Amino acid sequence: MNSPSIKQFIALTMKITVLLVIVALMNPLFASTVEAQRLDQVSVELSLKDASIEEVISTIEKQTTFNFVYGRGITNLKNRYNFNYSGVSLKSVLEILAKDAGLAFRRIDENISIDRRKQTEKKVVDLLFQQIEGRVLDDTGEPLPGASIVEKGTTNGTATDFDGNFSINVGPDAVLVVSYIGYNTEYVPVGEQVQMDIQLSMASSALQEVVLIGYGQQARAKVVGSVSEIKSSELENVTAASVDQQLAGKVSGVIINQSNGQPW
CATH class of the missing domain: 3.55.50.30 (Phage tail protein beta-alpha-beta fold)
Incomplete structure (x- = not known):
């Protein structure tokens, strides 16, 4: 019986290899699952x-x-x-x-x-983000809705809801910058905390600000009602014979009318 030639042997080897590859692809034991979880x-x-x-x-x-x-x-x-x-x-x-x-x-x-890992091997490690939840309160313990919470040095941020609650994902060694209009900004290191209550104190400049009201002047800190403001620049282009006429339609909730036919 003649022994197979080199060409015949190579052709036979290639056929066997192709057959094994087809069997492996069709067999789920050899094929990796497409649905493997990341x-x-x-x-x-x-x-x-x-x-x-x-x-x-x-x-x-x-x-x-x-x-x-x-x-x-x-x-x-x-x-x-x-x-x-x-x-x-x-x-x-x-x-x-x-x-x-x-x-x-x-x-x-x-x-x-x-x-x-070998000392010479370099591996890029993605930043780990951990979820932080908490509340932002004023110095009396009342929630501050709409307070800003930003991870320092990044654009990653959020705001508190109506009850002063917030949730944010931050990187390792993060510092939260918490701010609210009229209050001092707080810088809060996260560390290993996953739950925190942050209390803001009213800014001294806001407490000392003086508000002119209809019957005198009062420190803003002592004003308990709502205060409407109108700037002088808003009155410059208004043609009117008196100040009360200039204010007409400029301040929400204020009604100005003329009680008789006499000039203002």
Whole structure:
């Protein structure tokens, strides 16, 4: 029997290779699932104090379908963690561990391997955002609706609702800049806080401002009713014989009428 030639052997090898590829693509055991969840779509609850990396990983495994694979070099790490997160993404937690302990995570389907990252290897870690909730109050404990809350150095911000409540996602080491018209601006470091009440004090300039009213003058801090203002620039182009005529239609809620036929 003649042995196959080199050309025949190569052709046979290529046919077998193509056949194996087709079988692998048709078999779901070989094909990766299209519906695999992204790490930023998986949420976990972490309430840990002075926990090791192994304890953190074990908690994550109990709450997800992921299986972590790592060696003795990971279990021997001395890093400890205090976590109190509700609904935080798995990606954010892994980024904390990667940055703090110098780890590299590699995912294959539902398996995630953990290795020590080489010193020469550079890894870009996205900023971790944590959710902060709280209220903004005045110095008497009353809520301040519409108060501005901005993460210092960014354009990330929000405003309080009618009850003075707010919610904002901020990065690590964030400082909140809280401001409200007529009140002193407060700079509040977030730290490890996830819930906070922020109290603003009235600005001294607003307290000392003098308001001219219909029957004298009064410090703004002592005025309990509403005050309407009209600037002189608004009256410059008004042709009228008297001041009360100039004010007509300029101030909300004020009605000016002539009681007799005599000139104003």
